[in-house]
Amino acid sequence: MTLKAIQPPAPPATAEAVDTRFLESLVGYNARRTALAVIEVFMQEMAQYDFRPVDFSVASTIAHNPGITSRQLCAVLGVLPPNLVGLIKQLEQRGLIERQPHATDRRATGLHATREGAALIKRAETTAQALELRAASRLTAAERKTLITLLQKVYLAP
Amino acid sequence: MTLKAIQPPAPPATAEAVDTRFLESLVGYNARRTALAVIEVFMQEMAQYDFRPVDFSVASTIAHNPGITSRQLCAVLGVLPPNLVGLIKQLEQRGLIERQPHATDRRATGLHATREGAALIKRAETTAQALELRAASRLTAAERKTLITLLQKVYLAP
DNA sequence: TATTGTTATACTCTATAACTATA
DNA sequence: TATAGTTATAGAGTATAACAATA
Numbered sequence: 108m109t110l111k112a113i114q115p116p117a118p119p120a121t122a123e124a125v126d127t128r129f130l131e132s133l134v135g136y137n138a139r140r141t142a143l144a145v146i147e148v149f150m151q152e153m154a155q156y157d158f159r160p161v162d163f164s165v166a167s168t169i170a171h172n173p174g175i176t177s178r179q180l181c182a183v184l185g186v187l188p189p190n191l192v193g194l195i196k197q198l199e200q201r202g203l204i205e206r207q208p209h210a211t212d213r214r215a216t217g218l219h220a221t222r223e224g225a226a227l228i229k230r231a232e233t234t235a236q237a238l239e240l241r242a243a244s245r246l247t248a249a250e251r252k253t254l255i256t257l258l259q260k261v262y263l264a265p
Numbered sequence: 266m267t268l269k270a271i272q273p274p275a276p277p278a279t280a281e282a283v284d285t286r287f288l289e290s291l292v293g294y295n296a297r298r299t300a301l302a303v304i305e306v307f308m309q310e311m312a313q314y315d316f317r318p319v320d321f322s323v324a325s326t327i328a329h330n331p332g333i334t335s336r337q338l339c340a341v342l343g344v345l346p347p348n349l350v351g352l353i354k355q356l357e358q359r360g361l362i363e364r365q366p367h368a369t370d371r372r373a374t375g376l377h378a379t380r381e382g383a384a385l386i387k388r389a390e391t392t393a394q395a396l397e398l399r400a401a402s403r404l405t406a407a408e409r410k411t412l413i414t415l416l417q418k419v420y421l422a423p
Numbered sequence: 424t425a426t427t428g429t430t431a432t433a434c435t436c437t438a439t440a441a442c443t444a445t446a
Numbered sequence: 447t448a449t450a451g452t453t454a455t456a457g458a459g460t461a462t463a464a465c466a467a468t469a
Binding site: 125126127128129130131132133134135136137138139140141142143144145146149160164167168171172175179182183185232235236239242243245246250251253254255257258259260261262 | 303325326330337393404408
């Protein structure tokens with residue numbers, strides 16, 4: 108069977124007039140576009156701390172949860188264990204975090220922010236919050252709150 | 266200078282009680298988590314059509330914009346030209362789209378869905394819409410509309 | 424000179440298998 | 447037997463450089 112195109116004399120889509128209404132009706136498409144847009148700004152700002160998004164989320168979570176294990180970090184951040192090893196190693200080499208023997212489980216290691224790490228993470232978090240307001244500058248504070256609530260309704264477990 | 270951890274006798278964070286409140290206050294973090302959650306379901310459902318998310322968005326956009334060029338697709342979907350080549354090639358080999366000489370620019374190629382392609386894409390779109398309602402099942406119709414509006418406010422250019 | 428489509432290639436991110444030491 | 451952490455490696459996704467044909 109030959110596969111003929113439907114519209115031989117098709118209306119040429121000009122660069123400005125591409126119809127993307129269908130994709131824009133999907134939550135997933137819009138969430139992805141938003142994430143990419145926000146994360147792009149985030150990456151630029153976090154570069155001053157030598158943090159990529161994943162480094163920041165790991166470091167921040169350690170700072171807020173002293174003694175957390177690698178396994179817990181993996182579970183909560185959705186990172187696979189082999190991919191976390193290098194991240195932890197780098198943060199440790201930079202002197203931002205420290206490993207300490209786990210209290211009850213000698214297989215595990217408790218992760219802690221150093222004094223210097225905690226200070227840097229605190230500054231990065233302040234930058235992230237300022238940046239957040241800029242990235243979502245087209246939203247009112249109430250809209251921003253609504254947006255986050257709705258997003259969490261979608262991805263948080265039933 | 267030695268870098269000492271802040272809390273030697275730190276409260277051990279248990280798996281269930283990891284504090285992620287800071288990350289959850291950021292739009293980017295929540296948008297990313299949502300996108301990943303929705304796209305995971307999307308991938309599973311689209312596998313029956315042999316579509317990954319990017320294949321679906323390319324095919325659907327071609328179907329809705331007969332005669333669109335590769336360059337236009339790249340611009341609107343955020344795909345780099347070298348990475349689009351293989352996608353187009355596969356869709357063409359599957360008989361879902363067809364290349365036709367561009368009306369006015371002999372460098373360019375107009376992309377068109379074939380009759381078979383249009384039918385498959387139509388079915389995939391119907392599946393996507395059904396899936397959409399399931400993925401965002403914790404949202405009312407009004408909330409879903411609000412969510413999409415707010416997301417677009419964030420990522421659409423000023 | 425600039426743009427479309429293309430090839431080749433590098434880099435990053437993510438995923439899988441398997442090992443060790445402890446539980 | 448199962449789990450925490452690790453190594454090595456494979457695969458997918460994304461990025462840059464450079465080219466021929468055409469504008």
